[in-house]
Amino acid sequence: MSEIGLTVNARKRVVNVDDDMPLVWILRDTLALTGTKFGCGVGVCGSCTVLENGKAVRSCQIPASEAKERAFVTIEGLSLDASHPCQRAWLEEDVAQCGFCQPGMILTACGLLRDHPNPTDEEINTVMSDSVCRCGTYPRMRKAIRRAAALLREQKR
Amino acid sequence: MIASRRAFLKTAVLGSASLVIGFDGSGLLYAVEAKPGTQFQPNNWVRIDLDGSVTLTIGKSEMGQGVRTSLAMILAEELEADWTRIKLAQASPSAVFDDLGTGGSDSMRDGWRTLRKAGAAAREMLATAAAARWKVDRASCAASNGAIVHLPTNRRFDYGALVTDAGKLPLPKEPSLKNAADFKIVGQRTPRIDGRDIVSGKALYGIDAKIPGMLHASLERPPFEGAKPKRMQEEKARAIRGVRTIAKTSRGIAVVGDTTWAAIKGRTALAVEWDDPPAGAFDSEAHEKLLEAASRERGFITRTEKPPPATGAVAKTIEATYHYPFYAHAPVETMNCVADVRGDRCTIWVGTQAPNKLQKQVAELLHTTPEKVEVNLTLIGGGFGRRLAVEYALEAAEISRVAKAPVQLLWSRPDDMKHGHFQAASVHHLAGGFDAQGAPISWRHTKAGSFHNISPLDPKEVHDAAWYQDWSWGTYDVPYAFPDIETAYVTVDLPVKHGPWRAVFAPSSVFAREAFIDEMAHVHGTDPLAFRLDLLRGADIVKAGTTTIDRRRLRRVLEVVRDKSSWGSPLPQGHGRGVACNAYFGHTYIAYVVDLGVDHDGKVRVERVVAAVDCGIVVNPIGVEQQIEGGIIWGISSALGGEITFRGGVAQQGTYADFAVARMRDTPAVEVHILPSDASEPFGMGEPPVPPIVPAITNAVFAATGKRIRRLPIRPEELKAV
Ligand code: FES
Ligand code: FES
Numbered sequence A: 001m002s003e004i005g006l007t008v009n010a011r012k013r014v015v016n017v018d019d020d021m022p023l024v025w026i027l028r029d030t031l032a033l034t035g036t037k038f039g040c041g042v043g044v045c046g047s048c049t050v051l052e053n054g055k056a057v058r059s060c061q062i063p064a065s066e067a068k069e070r071a072f073v074t075i076e077g078l079s080l081d082a083s084h085p086c087q088r089a090w091l092e093e094d095v096a097q098c099g100f101c102q103p104g105m106i107l108t109a110c111g112l113l114r115d116h117p118n119p120t121d122e123e124i125n126t127v128m129s130d131s132v133c134r135c136g137t138y139p140r141m142r143k144a145i146r147r148a149a150a151l152l153r154e155q156k157r
Numbered sequence B: 001m002i003a004s005r006r007a008f009l010k011t012a013v014l015g016s017a018s019l020v021i022g023f024d025g026s027g028l029l030y031a032v033e034a035k036p037g038t039q040f041q042p043n044n045w046v047r048i049d050l051d052g053s054v055t056l057t058i059g060k061s062e063m064g065q066g067v068r069t070s071l072a073m074i075l076a077e078e079l080e081a082d083w084t085r086i087k088l089a090q091a092s093p094s095a096v097f098d099d100l101g102t103g104g105s106d107s108m109r110d111g112w113r114t115l116r117k118a119g120a121a122a123r124e125m126l127a128t129a130a131a132a133r134w135k136v137d138r139a140s141c142a143a144s145n146g147a148i149v150h151l152p153t154n155r156r157f158d159y160g161a162l163v164t165d166a167g168k169l170p171l172p173k174e175p176s177l178k179n180a181a182d183f184k185i186v187g188q189r190t191p192r193i194d195g196r197d198i199v200s201g202k203a204l205y206g207i208d209a210k211i212p213g214m215l216h217a218s219l220e221r222p223p224f225e226g227a228k229p230k231r232m233q234e235e236k237a238r239a240i241r242g243v244r245t246i247a248k249t250s251r252g253i254a255v256v257g258d259t260t261w262a263a264i265k266g267r268t269a270l271a272v273e274w275d276d277p278p279a280g281a282f283d284s285e286a287h288e289k290l291l292e293a294a295s296r297e298r299g300f301i302t303r304t305e306k307p308p309p310a311t312g313a314v315a316k317t318i319e320a321t322y323h324y325p326f327y328a329h330a331p332v333e334t335m336n337c338v339a340d341v342r343g344d345r346c347t348i349w350v351g352t353q354a355p356n357k358l359q360k361q362v363a364e365l366l367h368t369t370p371e372k373v374e375v376n377l378t379l380i381g382g383g384f385g386r387r388l389a390v391e392y393a394l395e396a397a398e399i400s401r402v403a404k405a406p407v408q409l410l411w412s413r414p415d416d417m418k419h420g421h422f423q424a425a426s427v428h429h430l431a432g433g434f435d436a437q438g439a440p441i442s443w444r445h446t447k448a449g450s451f452h453n454i455s456p457l458d459p460k461e462v463h464d465a466a467w468y469q470d471w472s473w474g475t476y477d478v479p480y481a482f483p484d485i486e487t488a489y490v491t492v493d494l495p496v497k498h499g500p501w502r503a504v505f506a507p508s509s510v511f512a513r514e515a516f517i518d519e520m521a522h523v524h525g526t527d528p529l530a531f532r533l534d535l536l537r538g539a540d541i542v543k544a545g546t547t548t549i550d551r552r553r554l555r556r557v558l559e560v561v562r563d564k565s566s567w568g569s570p571l572p573q574g575h576g577r578g579v580a581c582n583a584y585f586g587h588t589y590i591a592y593v594v595d596l597g598v599d600h601d602g603k604v605r606v607e608r609v610v611a612a613v614d615c616g617i618v619v620n621p622i623g624v625e626q627q628i629e630g631g632i633i634w635g636i637s638s639a640l641g642g643e644i645t646f647r648g649g650v651a652q653q654g655t656y657a658d659f660a661v662a663r664m665r666d667t668p669a670v671e672v673h674i675l676p677s678d679a680s681e682p683f684g685m686g687e688p689p690v691p692p693i694v695p696a697i698t699n700a701v702f703a704a705t706g707k708r709i710r711r712l713p714i715r716p717e718e719l720k721a722v
Helices: A023-030 A085-092 A102-115 A119-130 A138-154 B002-014 B067-079 B105-133 B159-164 B195-199 B233-237 B259-272 B286-292 B355-365 B391-405 B413-418 B466-469 B506-524 B528-535 B551-564 B621-640 B692-706
Strands: A002-008 A009-016 A049-052 A056-057 B020-022 B029-034 B046-049 B054-058 B086-090 B141-144 B146-148 B153-157 B215-220 B230-233 B243-249 B252-257 B299-305 B316-324 B336-342 B347-348 B373-377 B407-411 B428-435 B441-451 B482-489 B540-545 B547-550 B576-584 B588-598 B604-614 B671-674
Touching: A002 A023, A009 A023, A023 B233, A023 B259, A049 A102, A056 A102, A085 A102, A085 A138, A085 B195, A102 A119, A119 B086, A138 B621, B046 B105, B046 B159, B046 B506, B054 B067, B067 B086, B067 B105, B105 B141, B105 B146, B105 B153, B105 B159, B146 B159, B215 B243, B215 B259, B215 B336, B215 B391, B230 B506, B233 B243, B243 B259, B243 B336, B243 B391, B252 B391, B259 B347, B286 B428, B286 B441, B286 B604, B299 B466, B316 B506, B316 B588, B347 B355, B347 B391, B355 B373, B355 B391, B355 B413, B373 B407, B428 B506, B441 B506, B466 B576, B506 B528, B506 B576, B506 B692, B528 B551, B528 B576, B551 B576, B551 B588, B551 B604, B551 B671, B576 B692, B588 B692, B604 B621, B604 B692, B621 B671, B621 B692
Parallel strands: B054 B086, B215 B407, B347 B373, B441 B482, B604 B671
Antiparallel strands: A002 A009, A049 A056, B020 B029, B046 B054, B141 B146, B146 B153, B215 B252, B243 B252, B299 B482, B316 B428, B336 B347, B336 B407, B428 B441, B540 B547, B576 B588, B588 B604
16 A cells, blocks of 8 residues: 555546556546446456557556556546547547447547547557447447547647 | 436425326326426426426436437427427336336337327427416417417417416326427437537446445355355455455355455455366256257247148258357446445445336345335446346345445456356257249248246246247248248257347347348349348238238338349459348348458458348437447357357356457448338337348358358358368
8 A cells, every 4th residue: 555646637646545456446436537437457448548648548457556656637637528529529420329438439549549640440440449349339430530530630730 | 417316306206396297007197296386297207497497307228229318309309398408317216117127129119109298298288378378279379499489479488487387287188299290309310418428438327326435345256056165265355455344145255345446356365266066067068959959849839821722842941050159248337236225225326227126126135115225327338138137236235235334346347247147049940941843932940049047937927829939039020921931949948147138039040040041042043132022022011920020111121222232243252242131020120231251261351231221210310320330240249259158057258358249340331221111100229230230241151152151150260261
C-alpha cells in the first residue's frame, strides 16, 4: 500500500492503494470515474482503454506502481460536452448499441487517429481489432473513424 | 440518475399524481386512483408536470436494441409531445409493473399496442381540458408539439398549463389513434436518446452502480454441479489487505473486500480446490454422439403435411446431418449486481431482462415478500438472453446477507464464460425427396436438442405439437411448399446450464434448413435463390404449425437481395456467394446474400453482405439497421469464431482468446434494405437478423470451395486447399 500521485483528466490525484492494483480499479473504484469499463482484466477486450499523451493504453494492464507520476485521460476527460471529433463522429454515425464497449472504442480510435490521421482500412483493422464489441457495431465504427478523421483534419486547418 | 429515477417512482407510488390509470392484462384502460394534484399522470407510462415537461416510462430493458428511444418515439408520437423536451424513467417492478421482461423480440409489438393507446388517451384528455377552458368544441382543437391549439383562433395552451384540469377528466375508453400518414416521429431516423451519455462515459450500467458503504465481492463457484471444496487457504485470503469477509453461501465462496481488487486478490489467494469431476461428468463430444444418434429416431412429430393424392412417389432421396455446437453469450459487461440486504428488505441495482422474476426470486431467497425487494434497473452492457437468468442477483443477495453490508458482486470474464447458460448444441437430420421428374416433393427435418433448464418446466403444460414447436423454431415452420412435410423433435437430456441466447432455438434449425435447401437446389441443378423462390409459390398465406407465414413477404426480401447484390454476376477465384432467408414467427422477414473469399489456408473472409428486411412498420430505421448489422456480426462470430466445449463437466473456454468473437477485421461491407411493408404493426428486430446469416455464409463457402459445411463453427483446416 502506498501513496501514489497521478494525473487524471488534467487533475492531480493522490490515491492510497496497493502497488499492484490496476489503474482500471483506481479509476473506477477509488476515483469513481466509471466511464472506463472493465471487460476482461487481461488486456484482450479494450473496454478499459484510456489515453496517455494521446496514445491508447489499457488500464487493466497498468499496476498502480507503474501508473505513478503519469497522466491519463479517460472518456470523462475527452471533452466537457461530447464535442471531441471522435465523440461527434460517433453520434453522427449512430454507432452505439448497448454502448458498454464504446468509451474504450472511442479512445482507441483517438489513438489510431493520432498515429494515422488518414487511416487505411488495414490500419483501422489492425488497431481496432484488439477490442471487442459483442453488439457488432463495427460497420458504423469504421464510418465514424473516417468521419472523425475528416473532422480532425478540418480542425487543424 | 439512479436517485432521480427512484424519486420519480416513489412519487408515483405515493399518489401525489392527480390521476393514475393503467392497463389490465387485456390492454384495457382502468382507473386506479384519482386525486387532485400538480401532475397529470393519466396512466403508467405518461406523466406531465406543471412546467410542461413530459416523462415517459419505459417498461423494457435497454441493452443496445434502442428500446428506450423507440418506445419513447411511439409514446411521444401519439401524445404529440415535444421530442426535445421529454424525459425518460425506467419502470421498476411494483404492484403496477408486475410483469416486466425483455426478450423474444416482442418489445415493439407490445409497445405499439399499449403505448399508442396511452399516449392517445393523454392527448385526448388534454384537448378536452383545453376545449373546456376556451368553451369551444374539442374537434376544433388539435395537439401539436407539446401544446393544444385552437385551430380557428390559433390560441394555444402548453400541456403544462392543462395538467390540473386534465387530471380531473374521465378516461376516454377508446381514444382515437393517429393515422400513419400523420406520423411525425415514428418512421424518422432518430438518434439514440442516450447517445451523448454513452459517448461521454456517463451512461450507467450495473457495474457502475455505487452506493455508500458498498463492498465488493468475487465469488468462487463450484465448477460443476454438486462439487464440494476440498481445500482452501482462508488465512492467506484474509491476510490480503482490504479483504473483509469470506462469505460461504449456498452458491459458492465469496471473498468480500473494500475494493474490487481486494476481492479479486483475495479470491486468488483463497485458492479453492474442488472435488475432481465424477466419472462420466458432462462431455460435449460424448453429448454430440448422443444427439447424433437421437437425430435418427422418430421423435415427436411437430408438423405433418400429407401429400395430396396426385403427388408422385419419391424417386430419389438425399440426406444430411448438421451439427450445431454450444455457444456463450459473452456480453462485454460481465454479470454483476449490487445488493443491499437489511433484515427482511433488500435493495438491488442490476442490469436484467427479467426484473419481476428477479424480484420474486430474491424475495423467496430472503423469505420475504416481493414488495420488500426494490429493484433498480440500469442499462445493460449486452443482454442477448443471458440476463433473463437472475442467479447473479441471488448470489449478490446471499453475499450481502452474510457480509451485512451492501455488496457489489462482479463476475470475472472466465466466470462469465464458464458459468453461462449456454446456447445448447443440437444435431439435425434432414432428408429431401425428388419425384421421378426430379421435382422436389418431400421434406424431413428432425432436430435433436434439449429443453432450457434455467427455469423448471411447468408440469401442468401439455406436451402437444404446439408445445414441441415452441422448442424447435425454424424446424416446423419451414416455409417452402413441399407437398409432403414431416418435422420432428427428439429430446436429449443436457445437464449443464442452458437457456435463451440471441434468437433462442432458431439459429441451429435455420442453419440446417437453409443449408439443406441449398443441397437440394444443387442436386436439382437449379440456382439456389431461384430454387427458393420456386418453392415459395402456391398459397401466399400458409399455416406452418402455430405460425402463419406470408410467402409474399419472404419472396420480396429474396427478390430484393437478388437484385441489389447482382446475384449471378461472376466472382474472382476462391470467392463464393450464398443466400439464405427466414420468416421469424411469420413476423420479421429477412434475406441475406453473402459474398466471401476463402484463402489458401482455408480462412474465410466475409466481404459483403446485402440484407433485405420486412419488419412491418418501422419505428426507427436507425435501430433496424443497427440490429441487422449487429445480427450479421453475431452470425460471423458463430460461423467463424469460437465454440464452447465441455470436459469433466466444465466449459473449457474462459476468455475472448479461446472463445473468439468477431472483430473489426472480420467485418464485411453491409448494405441494409428496409422494405415498405403492408403489415399493420412493428415487429421485433433484436433476434430475427441472427438465424439466416450463418447459412448464407456456409452456402457461400460451398459456392467458393465445393465443400459443404455441416458442422459449426467452420474449421479452416477442412477448407484448406490441398
Ligand atoms: S479490461 Fe482491459 S483489456 Fe479488457
Ligand atoms: S455496443 Fe455493446 S458491446 Fe459494443
